[in-house]
Every structure is written in structure tokens, then in C-alpha cells.
Amino acid sequence: GEDVEQSLFLSVREGDSSVINCTYTDSSSTYLYWYKQEPGAGLQLLTYIFSNMDMKQDQRLTVLLNKKDKHLSLRIADTQTGDSAIYFCAERYDTGGFKTIFGAGTRLFVKA
Amino acid sequence: NAGVTQTPKFRVLKTGQSMTLLCAQDMNHEYMYWYRQDPGMGLRLIHYSVGEGTTAKGEVPDGYNVSRLKKQNFLLGLESAAPSQTSVYFCASSSLQGDYGYTFGSGTRLTVV
Numbered sequence: 001g002e003d004v005e006q007s008l009f010l011s012v013r014e015g016d017s018s019v020i021n022c023t024y025t026d027s028s029s030t031y032l033y034w035y036k037q038e039p040g041a042g043l044q045l046l047t048y049i050f051s052n053m054d055m056k057q058d059q060r061l062t063v064l065l066n067k068k069d070k071h072l073s074l075r076i077a078d079t080q081t082g083d084s085a086i087y088f089c090a091e092r093y094d095t096g097g098f099k100t101i102f103g104a105g106t107r108l109f110v111k112a
Numbered sequence: 113n114a115g116v117t118q119t120p121k122f123r124v125l126k127t128g129q130s131m132t133l134l135c136a137q138d139m140n141h142e143y144m145y146w147y148r149q150d151p152g153m154g155l156r157l158i159h160y161s162v163g164e165g166t167t168a169k170g171e172v173p174d175g176y177n178v179s180r181l182k183k184q185n186f187l188l189g190l191e192s193a194a195p196s197q198t199s200v201y202f203c204a205s206s207s208l209q210g211d212y213g214y215t216f217g218s219g220t221r222l223t224v225v
Contacts, residue, residue, distance in 0.1 A: 004154075008152070030211070031211055031212075031213075033213050035213075035216075040218070040219075041218055041219070042116070042202055042204075042216035042217050042218045042219050043155075043202070043204075043214075043216045044216070045213035045214065045215070048212065048213050088154065088155070092210065092211065098209045098210070098211075100210060100214070102154040102155040103154055104152055104153055104154040105154060
């Protein structure tokens with residue numbers, strides 16, 4: 001069935017770049033998303049990319065999409081301690097009705 | 113500009129008790145969703161609604177009921193709570209089919225003992 005997979009943890013030093021990876025299984029995806037969840041809070045949409053795009057940049061965030069390999073990544077430049085959170089990848093695809101599925105989330109630790 | 117508001121934020125129930133989780137959005141969104149979040153499992157869709165007066169089952173609907181009597185409100189009910197329903201519940205809303213992403217509430221942490 002449809003699935004979105006992410007690694008569970010990532011640790012980086014403050015000032016370094018972080019790269020969070022995600023793989024998905026459904027080839028009929030239309031949009032792919034990155035959400036951020038801070039402790040005790042709901043998910044906040046960070047960015048999204050349409051499936052016919054390869055890259056999208058938004059300030060410190062760069063999203064890369066490799067549709068052939070069904071691989072999505074989120075790069076955070078100059079990572080700060082305030083970036084410590086759980087990052088969720090999500091895929092929206094058309095099954096005859098649109099459906100969105102979420103990965104389990106990657107917990108990013110930023111060391112000062 | 114409240115966005116999506118969930119009440120209550122925390123609740124402890126005894127097995128067999130019932131309760132209703134409330135979700136309200138002020139963005140005039142057509143679509144609303146209820147998810148549960150469990151450790152290591154991401155978010156799983158319980159029920160959703162594509163408009164006032166309509167509801168549909170998601171991935172894990174058993175043990176839950178929903179109602180969407182008004183466009184801005186989406187209620188999630190537990191008729192007879194079970195320990196397996198201990199979770200964090202998130203409500204979300206979107207315009208159209210959510211192509212541009214969802215707006216989430218801050219969650220309700222429910223413990224069933």
C-alpha cells in the first residue's frame with residue numbers, strides 16, 4: 001500500500017546544514033509537503049512542492065524532489081537551535097479521490 | 113486570526129466514559145479532518161468532512177463518530193473510551209482538497225485509564 005518513510009532522528013551542530021530525507025511509494029503524487037511540529041504544538045506547514053517541479057527554495061529552506069526515485073528532501077541552511085523540532089513529510093496523491101498521507105516524522109536535534 | 117482551535121487541550125477519561133472533542137476554524141475552509149498521532153506512527157486519519165453536513169471515514173474510524181453541523185465546526189466523539197484511544201488528536205482544515213496544505217490545531221492530549 002501507500003507509504004511515506006523517514007528516518008527517525010537527525011542531529012546537527014548549530015550553523016551547519018541539515019538534510020532531512022523522505023521516500024514515498026505512490027507514483028500518482030500531486031503535491032508533497034514538509035511540516036514542522038514544535039513541542040506541544042500542532043503541525044505547521046513549512047513548504048510544499050508540486051510534483052512536476054525538481055526544486056523549490058524559500059529563504060533557508062530548499063526542497064529537492066527526485067520523482068524517478070520517489071525521494072524528497074528538505075535542506076535547512078545555517079541550522080539554528082530554534083529549528084529543533086519534528087519534521088513531517090506528506091504526500092498527496094490521486095486515488096480517484098485525493099488522499100494525503102504523512103510520514104512518522106524526523107526529530108531534528110540542533111546542538112549549540 | 114485564530115485559525116484552528118481545539119478544545120480541550122488535555123483530558124483524562126476512565127474506560128467506558130464518553131466525550132466530545134471540539135474543533136473550530138475561522139478560515140471558511142470547506143474541508144476538515146481529525147487525525148490521531150501516536151509515537152513512531154505519524155498521523156492517521158480518523159474521519160474527515162468535505163463540507164457542512166457531510167462526513168466520511170478515514171483510515172482508523174472504529175470507536176469514533178463525527179458531526180459537521182456547521183461549516184466552521186467539526187466534532188469528534190468517543191462513545192465508550194478504551195485505553196487504545198490514548199493519543200494526541202489533531203484537527204485540521206483546508207481549502208478545496210488541501211492542495212496547498214492543511215492548517216492544524218494545537219492538539220488534544222487524551223489519556224484513557
